[in-house]
Amino acid sequence: MSTLEIAAVTKRFGAIDTLKGIDIVLENGEFLVLLGPSGCGKSTLLNIIAGLLEPSGGDILIDGRSMRKVHPKNRDIAMVFQSYALYPNLSVARNIGFGLEMRKVPKAEREEAVRRAAEILQIEPLLARKPAELSGGQRQRVAIGRALVRDPKVFLFDEPLSNLDAKLRTEMRTELKRLHQKLKATIVYVTHDQVEAMTLATRIAVMREGRVEQIGTPREIYDHPASLYVASFMGSPPMNLLEGRVSANGDSFEAEGGSCFIPIPAASRSTLGPGRPVIAGIKPEHLAPARSDTRSTLSMDVEVVELTGAETLVIGRTGGQTLVASVKPDDAPAIGTPFALTAPADHVRWFDPDSGKAFPA
Amino acid sequence: MSSAWITTRAWLLMLPLLIVMIAIVGWPMVDTVRLSFTDTRLVGTSGEYVGLANYAKLLTGNAFLGALRTTAVFAVFSVAAEMTLGVLAALLLDQQFRGRSFVRALMILPWALPTVVNAMLWRLIYNPEYGALNSLLTQLGILSEYRSWLGEPGTALWAIVAADCWKNFPLVALIALAALQAVPRDIKAAAVVDGAGAFARFRFVLWPYLAGPLTIALVLRTIEAFKVFDIIWVMTRGGPVNSTRTLSILVYQEAFSFQRAGSGASLALIVTLIVTVFAGFYIALMRRSGSRA
Numbered sequence: 001m002s003t004l005e006i007a008a009v010t011k012r013f014g015a016i017d018t019l020k021g022i023d024i025v026l027e028n029g030e031f032l033v034l035l036g037p038s039g040c041g042k043s044t045l046l047n048i049i050a051g052l053l054e055p056s057g058g059d060i061l062i063d064g065r066s067m068r069k070v071h072p073k074n075r076d077i078a079m080v081f082q083s084y085a086l087y088p089n090l091s092v093a094r095n096i097g098f099g100l101e102m103r104k105v106p107k108a109e110r111e112e113a114v115r116r117a118a119e120i121l122q123i124e125p126l127l128a129r130k131p132a133e134l135s136g137g138q139r140q141r142v143a144i145g146r147a148l149v150r151d152p153k154v155f156l157f158d159e160p161l162s163n164l165d166a167k168l169r170t171e172m173r174t175e176l177k178r179l180h181q182k183l184k185a186t187i188v189y190v191t192h193d194q195v196e197a198m199t200l201a202t203r204i205a206v207m208r209e210g211r212v213e214q215i216g217t218p219r220e221i222y223d224h225p226a227s228l229y230v231a232s233f234m235g236s237p238p239m240n241l242l243e244g245r246v247s248a249n250g251d252s253f254e255a256e257g258g259s260c261f262i263p264i265p266a267a268s269r270s271t272l273g274p275g276r277p278v279i280a281g282i283k284p285e286h287l288a289p290a291r292s293d294t295r296s297t298l299s300m301d302v303e304v305v306e307l308t309g310a311e312t313l314v315i316g317r318t319g320g321q322t323l324v325a326s327v328k329p330d331d332a333p334a335i336g337t338p339f340a341l342t343a344p345a346d347h348v349r350w351f352d353p354d355s356g357k358a359f360p361a
Numbered sequence: 362m363s364s365a366w367i368t369t370r371a372w373l374l375m376l377p378l379l380i381v382m383i384a385i386v387g388w389p390m391v392d393t394v395r396l397s398f399t400d401t402r403l404v405g406t407s408g409e410y411v412g413l414a415n416y417a418k419l420l421t422g423n424a425f426l427g428a429l430r431t432t433a434v435f436a437v438f439s440v441a442a443e444m445t446l447g448v449l450a451a452l453l454l455d456q457q458f459r460g461r462s463f464v465r466a467l468m469i470l471p472w473a474l475p476t477v478v479n480a481m482l483w484r485l486i487y488n489p490e491y492g493a494l495n496s497l498l499t500q501l502g503i504l505s506e507y508r509s510w511l512g513e514p515g516t517a518l519w520a521i522v523a524a525d526c527w528k529n530f531p532l533v534a535l536i537a538l539a540a541l542q543a544v545p546r547d548i549k550a551a552a553v554v555d556g557a558g559a560f561a562r563f564r565f566v567l568w569p570y571l572a573g574p575l576t577i578a579l580v581l582r583t584i585e586a587f588k589v590f591d592i593i594w595v596m597t598r599g600g601p602v603n604s605t606r607t608l609s610i611l612v613y614q615e616a617f618s619f620q621r622a623g624s625g626a627s628l629a630l631i632v633t634l635i636v637t638v639f640a641g642f643y644i645a646l647m648r649r650s651g652s653r654a
Contacts, residue, residue, distance in 0.1 A: 052550050073556030085547035089569040098565070099555040146555075 002064070003028045003186045004049070004154050009058035011044055011210075018044050020210040021058070026154075029184045033197040035233070036207035042190045045207075046156050049188060050079050062153055073102075078147035082159040084139040086131040086146075093118075093127040096145040117149040120179070137168045144179075157189040161196065173199055194234050198222065206230050225349065228356045231281050237313065237324045240287075242280045243353065250274035253348075257319020260298050263345045271359050272350060278359075281349035284313065287325035289333075290340040298323070298341040302333050314339060397627035403620035415627035425628065427603060428611040435522060435607060436586035442526045443582060444575065447533025452563075454534065455541040465538070472531040480595035483524035487511050487596075511597050514604035521605055525592055529585075533578050540574040541567060580643040584636055608632045 004026040011019040019041045026032055034042040047053040049060055051072035060067040067075055078099070086095050094101070097114045105113075118124045121141045131139055140160060147155055160176075161169045177200055180187060191197055197204050198218045205215040206229075214226040225231035231239040244255035250269050253262040262280060264272060272278060287298065300316035300323045312332040314325045316339065325341055333339040350359040397415055401408030419425045454465050471479065486493045489509035498504035510520040544567055552566045590609035593599065599606035599614065606614075612632060616625025 047550075050550075050554060052553065072554045077554065079551065079554045081547040081551060083545055083547045085545065085551035087548065087552075087565050087569070090565060098557070102556040102558070102561060146551075 002026060003030075003062065004188070005061040005064075006045070006049065007059045007061060009045065009048060009055045009060065011041070011048060011053065012056045018210055019048075019055070022210075022212060024205060024212065024215065026186060026188070028186055031180050031187045031189065031200055031202045033201035033204045034188065034190045034207055035192070035194060035197040035204050036213075037192055037233075040207040041210040042192075042207050043158055046079075046158055046188060046190050049154070050077055050156055051075050076153040077156055078150045078152040078154075079156040079158065080140075080143050080147050080160045082162055084131075084143040084163075086139060086142055088131055090130075091127065092123065092129050092131070092134070092142050092145075095131065095142055096127075096149050099146065099150045113149045114145075117145040120148065120182075121145050136164050137172065140164065140172060144176075148179075148183075153186065155185050155187045157187065159191055160189075162191070162193070169196075176200060195236065198234075206233060224358070225281070226358050228279065228281075228351050231349065231351070231358075235283065237284050237326070239281045239283050239349070240323050241351070242282065242318070242321055242323070243277075244280060245277045246272045246274055248274055253278065253280050255280070255298075255319050256321065260318055262297050262343055262348055264350075265345050268350060268359065277353050279351040279353050281351055281358075282343045283347065284324045284326040285311075286347040287323075287327070287341045287343055289327060289331045290342045297343050300325075300339050300341065302335050302337055302339050305332050305335060307332075393626045393629060396623055397630055399623045400621075401623045403616065403622045408623055411623070415624045416631075419624065419628055419631070424603075424606075424611060425608075425631075428606050428608045431518065431603075431605065432587055432589070432607040432609075435518060435525075435589060435605075436583055438519075439522045439525045439529070440579065440582045440586050442522065443530040443533050444579060446526065446530040447535075447578075448537050448571070448575070450530065450534040451537035451541055452567075454538055468531050468534060470531075471528050472535075474528065476528065476591045477595055479524065479528045480592045483520070483527075484511065484596055487520055512601055514602045517597050517601060517605050521593055521596055524596065525586075525589070528592075529582065533575075533582065536574050536578045537571055540571045544570045576646055577643070580639060580646060584639045584643070587636055587639065588632070608635075 002025045004024075006022050006024040006026075009019055009022045010017070022041075022045055024032065034045060036042050044053060048055045051060075051067065051070060062075060062077070087098065090098065093111075093114050096117055097110045100110045100113060114127070115124070118127055121144060123138060123141050123145065126134060126138060126142070131142065134142065140163075143160070157176075161172050164172060173196060179185075180200070189196075189200060201218050203215060204218055204221050206213045206221060208229055214221060214230045216224075221230060222234050225234060225239065228241060231241060242253075242255045242260065244253055244260065246252075246264065247254050250264070250273065252264055254260065262282075290297070298318055300314075300318040302314055302316040304313075304315040306313040306315070307329060311326050312329045314327055314332060316323055325339070351357065352359060398410055398412060399408035400411050400415075450468060454461065454468065474482075487510040489495065489507055489512060492507075492510070494510065495504065495507040499507065508516070510516050548566055549562070552562045557565065588609055589607055590613070593605050593607060593610055594613070597605045599610040608628070609632065612625055612628045615621050615628055
């Protein structure tokens, strides 16, 4: 049986449809990330799962039980908020144990649960302090501890790392991943950060304007984006999207402005069709410098070279369109020179410029 | 620019204000102190130096202690009622409901009324012959015959407390509402998810945000209540049988009704001293909340 089922959930605020029918089924132990820009409805959906908002239509089922008219406290969920939402005048220990205290759990049992949660999160020395005496990272641990101690069916996280600085964010991300692996908890996690989504999720639901644009494992979403929207959202830098058309004989792609030739695999030729306008999606890391003995498929005029550490980003233009390639530092060309690249045909994704959807591979 | 010049310039800029303050507050204050050691009458000859006689007579007489007791009763009960009603009103107005802005605006009206107008309104309501309160209570069957609310020593002070409360609870409500609106939404939501009931939510979520502003409101209202004059003067003039005679009313009677300027001055200074203690408490609170921020 599924742990959490989001069934045809809609939400209207006045004249605005914030959620336009969301269906997601979550199995026990899954880590689902709702990913999308602000205003896509992801936080609204999380609040509906928590019971803080009523859906306009549809239902939430936890362990098969309808949550319609069920108060948040009776839903067996725990929530971690972006702003930590700690009670300012209570000690860390009481903050963590607050949910249990309100549920009249006996004191000894409560203290044991708080101690265990604090041990997992390594915040035992902080238990006597007040939230104002903690750093951002420590506060976030306390907020997570407050959820942990309840041992709920479903954990809900609302952009929990976005108030932390970059270094701490990376650390907490790893910590959350470790926690999930250890506890095998079912988690719904909202973020607009695709790196967080990629690293944490077992499944990602990319949301756009109140709908799920694509749902799948991080690999599926990353390697096979279903639309231009997903392709441009995932990866840093994201996929190159080159406008052009299929050649007259149907066996290759010609980018607008020329200087590009990508063979189309035999399997895709029938769906694309000769002369048809298409958009070719190529990941920066799939572009490799052309060897002298191979036929180059792309050539760009190098404008900027950025060393990011393990790899170097080469940014330039090909026939008026911007192109980014990620290459080894030793392969980086000089600025202002032409740079010949190859793109393996089986790694290129094809999109329909009219619908924005990917052609089936 | 040297720091000495900055200091000098600051004093120069403040000088006009200082002169005005000394003229309208400082000098009368000093003169009141001088008066309080004399038996000066309001009209006629200037008085003789009598030392601490005025103070001795006041502190041992019944009038002062009676007025002090009346003032304390008035202050404690009116402020307590205003605080309770104000917080309850703020909790209501913090809820989402249709017409909330309208009700919020409406609530401020009593506080915006001049005290004298408010006092006149309540005198009408309490009128022993055609007052609305008598009419209401007899029609509801709570009262068998009309009463003179302001004419009986047993009810006059409480009638004024109610009128003062009606006028001043909106100020407390306004301050409390502003504090409630500063409570982060996430914390309120967290408490709901944590299963906190209405009382626990008030105690653990709202109270930490209310406590500071409410303490300031409490001290300010207490100072005001200790100085109360106008509402009582309009409604009862301190009567009946001195049952509503507060310290300020007593000062007025001494100095102007009985024309004893000397003893009126000594009484005024005692009232000033009491209010200064509260004011000192208020300043200490402000300093503490200032250093915390």
